[in-house]
Amino acid sequence: MIEELTRAEVEELLRERTVGRIGCHADGVTYVVPVIYAYDGEAVYVASVEGQKVRMMRTNPHVCFEIDEHEPGAWRSVVAQARYEELAGPEAERALALLTERFAGAGRRRRPESGGRATVCFRLVLGETTGRAVRPFASEPR
Amino acid sequence: MIEELTRAEVEELLRERTVGRIGCHADGVTYVVPVIYAYDGEAVYVASVEGQKVRMMRTNPHVCFEIDEHEPGAWRSVVAQARYEELAGPEAERALALLTERFAGAGRRRRPESGGRATVCFRLVLGETTGRAVRPFASEPR
Numbered sequence: 001m002i003e004e005l006t007r008a009e010v011e012e013l014l015r016e017r018t019v020g021r022i023g024c025h026a027d028g029v030t031y032v033v034p035v036i037y038a039y040d041g042e043a044v045y046v047a048s049v050e051g052q053k054v055r056m057m058r059t060n061p062h063v064c065f066e067i068d069e070h071e072p073g074a075w076r077s078v079v080a081q082a083r084y085e086e087l088a089g090p091e092a093e094r095a096l097a098l099l100t101e102r103f104a105g106a107g108r109r110r111r112p113e114s115g116g117r118a119t120v121c122f123r124l125v126l127g128e129t130t131g132r133a134v135r136p137f138a139s140e141p142r
Numbered sequence: 143m144i145e146e147l148t149r150a151e152v153e154e155l156l157r158e159r160t161v162g163r164i165g166c167h168a169d170g171v172t173y174v175v176p177v178i179y180a181y182d183g184e185a186v187y188v189a190s191v192e193g194q195k196v197r198m199m200r201t202n203p204h205v206c207f208e209i210d211e212h213e214p215g216a217w218r219s220v221v222a223q224a225r226y227e228e229l230a231g232p233e234a235e236r237a238l239a240l241l242t243e244r245f246a247g248a249g250r251r252r253r254p255e256s257g258g259r260a261t262v263c264f265r266l267v268l269g270e271t272t273g274r275a276v277r278p279f280a281s282e283p284r
């Protein structure tokens with residue numbers, strides 16, 4: 001039985017998780033890619049490199065952001081419609097600060113090398129957001 | 143530094159993981175949703191219920207399928223372009239058998255109740271597939 005998460009549960013999950021997926025679409029192609037993010041209550045912030053997802057989101061900024069978590073027989077997920085906004089200057093600095101703060105204490109975590117590609121900082125401003133959960137072990141197996 | 147996975151590594155990850163995400167697009171909306179799947183070397187098989195993702199994939203069968211795994215500072219992911227095919231009769235039975243076999247031994251796992259909605263079995267036939275990995279702790283932090 002699928003249940004809706006409350007707004008508080010959605011917020012908690014967005015703050016708790018560190019990996020989400022962006023779904024974007026351009027020129028007839030849909031693309032899903034995992035990202036590490038930080039969340040500030042309104043948007044998720046990502047530091048990435050030039051590449052397919054950035055090109056697609058520049059073409060079509062209407063994207064989807066998804067997070068989920070699982071254990072055997074149970075899961076929770078959040079799916080949000082979102083708007084891509086590329087960041088520069090002080091806004092990009094703030095995004096990097098949020099990400100650094102979010103991942104401080106994660107041991108030896110460092111940003112991977114970008115392989116010479118330019119860093120692109122962006123945020124996804126979350127719009128319509130739904131959270132769902134399946135509680136395990138329904139009474140009526142089929 | 144992002145590295146490409148070999149075809150063997152991609153196959154291994156597809157067989158090993160149990161949760162993937164479908165990205166679909168219809169009527170200007172992109173939607174990403176997690177699913178539990180089984181993989182037979184050509185397609186991933188899902189048993190779902192009538193709902194938004196099924197409606198969207200019937201409208202536009204060109205979808206994206208994504209899996210990932212993470213540990214601090216490292217991740218692997220597979221992203222595939224895929225074609226939605228709804229299953230009926232013996233094909234649906236085979237999909238359910240694959241899923242049952244895949245999840246046998248997962249303890250008390252049972253299918254959750256569908257809340258009265260019809261079960262929809264489908265497969266995503268995988269086309270162009272890429273695997274990527276970030277190995278941790280690059281030598282040049284920034």
